[in-house]
Amino acid sequence: xxxxxxxxxxxxxxxxxxxxxxxxxxxxxxxxxxxxxxxxxxxxxxxxxxxxxxxxxxxxxxxxxxxxxxxxxxxxxxxxxxxxxxxxxxxxxxxxxxxxxxxxxxxxxxxxxxxxxxxxxxxxxxxxxxxxxxxxxxxxxxxxxxxxxxxxxxxxxxxxxxxxxxxxxxxxxxxxxxxxxxxxxxxxxxxxxxxxxxxxxxxxxxxxxxxxxxxxxxxxxxxxxxxxxxxxxxxxxxxxxxxxxxxxxxxxxxxxxxxxxxxxxxxxxxxxxxxxxxxxxxxxxxxxxxxxxxxxxxxxxxxxxxxxxxxxxxxxxxxxxxxxxxxxxxxxxxxxxxxxxxxxxxxxxxxxxxxxxxxxxxxxxxxxxxxxxxxxxxxxxxxxxxxxxxxxxxxxxxxxxxxxxxxxxxxxxxxxxxxxxxxxxxxxxxxxxxxxxxxxxxxxxxxxxxxxxxxxxxxxxxxxxxxxxxxxxxxxxxxxxxxxxxxxxxxxxxxxxxxxxxxxxxxxxxxxxxxxxxxxxxxxxxxxxxxxxxxxxxxxxxxxxxxxxxxxxxxxxxxxxxxxxxxxxxxxxxxxxxxxxxxxxxxxxxxxxxxxx
Numbered sequence: 001x002x003x004x005x006x007x008x009x010x011x012x013x014x015x016x017x018x019x020x021x022x023x024x025x026x027x028x029x030x031x032x033x034x035x036x037x038x039x040x041x042x043x044x045x046x047x048x049x050x051x052x053x054x055x056x057x058x059x060x061x062x063x064x065x066x067x068x069x070x071x072x073x074x075x076x077x078x079x080x081x082x083x084x085x086x087x088x089x090x091x092x093x094x095x096x097x098x099x100x101x102x103x104x105x106x107x108x109x110x111x112x113x114x115x116x117x118x119x120x121x122x123x124x125x126x127x128x129x130x131x132x133x134x135x136x137x138x139x140x141x142x143x144x145x146x147x148x149x150x151x152x153x154x155x156x157x158x159x160x161x162x163x164x165x166x167x168x169x170x171x172x173x174x175x176x177x178x179x180x181x182x183x184x185x186x187x188x189x190x191x192x193x194x195x196x197x198x199x200x201x202x203x204x205x206x207x208x209x210x211x212x213x214x215x216x217x218x219x220x221x222x223x224x225x226x227x228x229x230x231x232x233x234x235x236x237x238x239x240x241x242x243x244x245x246x247x248x249x250x251x252x253x254x255x256x257x258x259x260x261x262x263x264x265x266x267x268x269x270x271x272x273x274x275x276x277x278x279x280x281x282x283x284x285x286x287x288x289x290x291x292x293x294x295x296x297x298x299x300x301x302x303x304x305x306x307x308x309x310x311x312x313x314x315x316x317x318x319x320x321x322x323x324x325x326x327x328x329x330x331x332x333x334x335x336x337x338x339x340x341x342x343x344x345x346x347x348x349x350x351x352x353x354x355x356x357x358x359x360x361x362x363x364x365x366x367x368x369x370x371x372x373x374x375x376x377x378x379x380x381x382x383x384x385x386x387x388x389x390x391x392x393x394x395x396x397x398x399x400x401x402x403x404x405x406x407x408x409x410x411x412x413x414x415x416x417x418x419x420x421x422x423x424x425x426x427x428x429x430x431x432x433x434x435x436x437x438x439x440x441x442x443x444x445x446x447x448x449x450x451x452x453x454x455x456x457x458x459x460x461x462x463x464x465x466x467x468x469x470x471x472x473x474x475x476x477x478x479x480x481x482x483x484x485x486x487x488x489x490x491x492x493x494x495x496x497x498x499x500x501x502x503x504x505x506x507x508x509x510x511x512x513x514x515x516x517x518x519x520x521x522x523x524x525x526x527x528x529x530x531x532x533x534x535x536x537x538x539x540x541x542x543x544x545x546x547x548x549x550x551x552x553x554x555x556x557x558x559x560x561x562x563x564x565x566x567x568x569x570x571x572x573x574x575x576x577x578x579x580x581x582x583x584x585x586x587x588x589x590x591x592x593x594x595x596x597x
Contacts (some may be wrong), residue, residue, distance in 0.1 A: 009137035013462040023455050033073045040066045041172050044165040070175045071148050077179040080454040082137035086187035086491045089515040093505040096493035099134050108293045112503045116191040137374035139189035146197040153200035157207040160405040170404030173439035177332040180447045185389040192393040197240035202227045225273030236302045244376040248369050315382035331439040336399035339406040370405045374398040469575045471494035476582050477535050487539030488546030488557040501533035525560045534583050536569050541577025
């Protein structure tokens with residue numbers, strides 16, 4: 001174990017690599033927990049005619065048991081993903097940032113992860129408090145917990161508006177989608193997980209406020225506003241979605257007002273609570289003199305990163321292509337598309353009928369709310385013009401919410417006309433069957449028939465647990481010491497257990513030409529001089545990710561960095577074109593530790 005911490009991924013690989021019939025046993029467990037989840041999801045319908053005091057009915061309708069069942073299904077299905085090495089360079093960058101924050105917890109001074117804010121990075125460090133080494137499995141556990149919380153919030157949001165029947169049916173395709181994901185860009189810890197979780201919590205509070213008589217209690221308003229205000233410091237890409245929830249809740253405050261004065265008081269309180277975290281961040285920036293780092297390294301950098309020619313047709317075509325090609329989420333998004341294109345126009349056509357039946361506080365307003373939420377979510381995915389499939393994670397909860405609203409309002413439409421209730425009930429049941437067959441069961445069947453690539457390659461993952469470059473670095477340094485990397489290979493921090501000396505785990509902005517390049521080069525050089533890392537690695541090498549042209553992108557082409565390396569470091573080794581420098585006047589040490597112990 002590195003640095004005397006429990007390495008979960010290594011432990012899993014060592015214990016499952018040689019197990020025969022592991023894939024068969026995995027599918028058997030998946031079969032059992034999937035059937036249990038399906039039964040509990042359908043129990044409000046299947047057990048409707050059973051007397052209330054029946055113990056099976058009471059247990060089946062328990063929200064606690066249902067929540068445990070869906071969480072268990074997701075964990076049992078997704079744990080093989082913990083075995084894989086780095087699936088995305090951003091994941092390694094986030095983990096390296098979490099490692100640094102454990103030592104120096106001042107974000108933007110110790111760590112700067114570019115387009116991801118501090119709320120994306122601090123959670124990665126949480127497993128260390130449980131004694132776990134920060135690596136890929138521990139980070140993916142954090143991401144998976146975020147997704148479980150998100151789907152539970154979606155369930156309770158729909159339960160607040162309708163009931164258990166609608167809520168459980170609606171989240172079946174969402175749970176199946178999350179549980180059976182194997183696509184690499186979905187299962188690694190990404191910048192979307194925290195934002196999706198925060199937005200889902202905000203959605204739950206919004207639905208709860210609408211459905212309940214909150215009276216003079218302003219606690220829910222404050223919590224909702226404060227939660228929405230967190231989003232800019234997780235990922236700015238999600239800000240349009242947060243603003244949408246802000247506008248929706250402002251409309252709810254207006255609809256439920258008893259007077260204009262009451263609305264103004266509550267809206268101002270809501271606005272203050274939404275701004276409170278930004279006020280605290282401002283104070284934090286002033287105390288640590290980080291205004292320039294925040295503005296250039298986070299706000300302006302995000303603007304530059306997403307600034308390119310935007311063509312709606314081009315970006316929307318990419319979105320449709322990803323929805324079609326990424327099979328893990330195709331069924332869920334397909335159902336949402338059916339509801340969007342066929343179901344909701346029908347419901348909107350019956351709007352007048354619903355209003356006459358239900359009155360002022362009718363839930364039909366959520367048809368428009370869910371359309372706005374999904375529409376803005378799509379915009380958040382495509383407006384950056386960066387074609388990363390993991391952006392589609394932003395669409396999972398809005399799609400599930402739209403399906404739930406569609407089912408809930410469809411049931412109300414079918415119940416209006418007593419004379420046609422029987423035929424309309426058949427139509428509703430047909431809709432339920434559509435959800436089960438086209439989404440849940442179809443995706444589960446495909447998983448059972450296929451192979452889990454992460455289980456299949458478990459022996460290879462164990463054999464190549466540490467890269468040759470990382471093994472060589474560990475000849476010159478021990479886990480816990482500091483290292484600076486020039487280039488785009490933050491996985492070396494994770495593999496070696498060394499801490500990043502500079503706040504930038506990736507030197508993208510130091511190498512990429514831009515008006516701010518001098519600022520980033522000076523910042524990188526100052527960080528190296530300040531922290532005096534024992535190892536400097538130039539990862540610009542043939543075949544390397546991101547930067548591979550040494551003649552143009554190597555550190556020697558940048559005087560600010562080249563002078564420091566020349567004066568304080570000497571070339572000690574080279575592996576596959578990656579150059580490893582050690583600090584001068586320091587003795588070479590033996591390999592410190594066998595990481596497989």
